[in-house]
Amino acid sequence: MTPRDDSESSGPRRSRWSDLERPPLNAAALRRALVREGGLWRELDVVQRTGSTNSDLVARAVGSAGAGGLGEGVVLVAEEQSAARGRLDRKWVAPARSGLFFSVLLRPGDAVPMERWGWLPLLTGVAVATGLARAGGVDTALKWPNDVLVTVGGEERKAGGILAEASGDGGVVVGVGVNVSLRADELPVPTAGSLALAGAVSTDRDPLLRAVLRGLEDWYGRWRAVEGDAGACGLQEAYAAGCATLGRRVRAELPGDRALVGEAVAVDGDGRLVLATEAGVQEPVGAGDIVHLRAG
Secondary structure: OOOOOOOOOOOOOHHHHOOOOOOOOOHHHHHHHHOOOOOOOOEEEEEOOEOOHHHHHHHHHHHOHHHOOOOOOEEEEEOOEOOEEOHHHOEEOOOOOOEEEEEEEEOOHHHOOHHHHHHHHHHHHHHHHHHHHHHHOOOOEEEOOOEEEEEEOOEEEEEEEEEEEEOOOOOEEEEEEEEOOOOHHHOOOOOEOOOOOOOOOOOOHHHHHHHHHHHHHHHHHHHHHOOOOOOOOOHHHHHHHHEOOOOOEEEEEEOOOEEEEEEEEEEOOOOOEEEEEOOOOEEEEOOOEEEEOOOO
């Protein structure tokens, strides 16, 4: 059965409306706007609470492998997550209905060589940043490889993150978490931010989610049509234009307790961050935790 917990049809519940500034998502309206013949999104469900939308969608994809598989374009949205994860298994905690928490199932398949699938979280980042700017009127930036940044009180803050996981059946589940209406006293850590704290003109999650998913459909279609060539479809240029990491001195904390310090000078054709080190060499980084260092 398809999970379905539509807020507009499940009857009045006091807890769902305890904060009138955070109304539930309108699942039926979202489906009408996004699920269409010939489009990428074929199924969209909203659940009130779950552990992790990524874990749920991966489990559904793997569990249906023997029955022909779960088709591409499934979207699972949660009003609240109790066990959300970021990169390196970091926890993501936020009050109910305070953000966008969703995962999508994509199947690049034979159209895109697997070595180019690493562009999926970067592609999603471009879609998230542009969608939030368009529907929320807020400036965002991207920190390589998967963070969404906003400016709060003149300081760079993390407002969102992206996590891509192989589903084990030839698909990729991409999860997105964005803090939308979090107030200062609700931030999990001092370095976090939200669209509201960054001065967004709108924190209505329905149009925000529609804008992000439409942008993701557009960029994914362009990228897939050119066999994942990020340069040919304009993705590489678009990501570089919105990436706050480029031009900065950074420290890359790499697997094996190794660290590399240098200036981030480019994102290459494989989506790797290229660092110019003090040794005078340019070294691409494909995986690792990036720390923006202060100048001086």
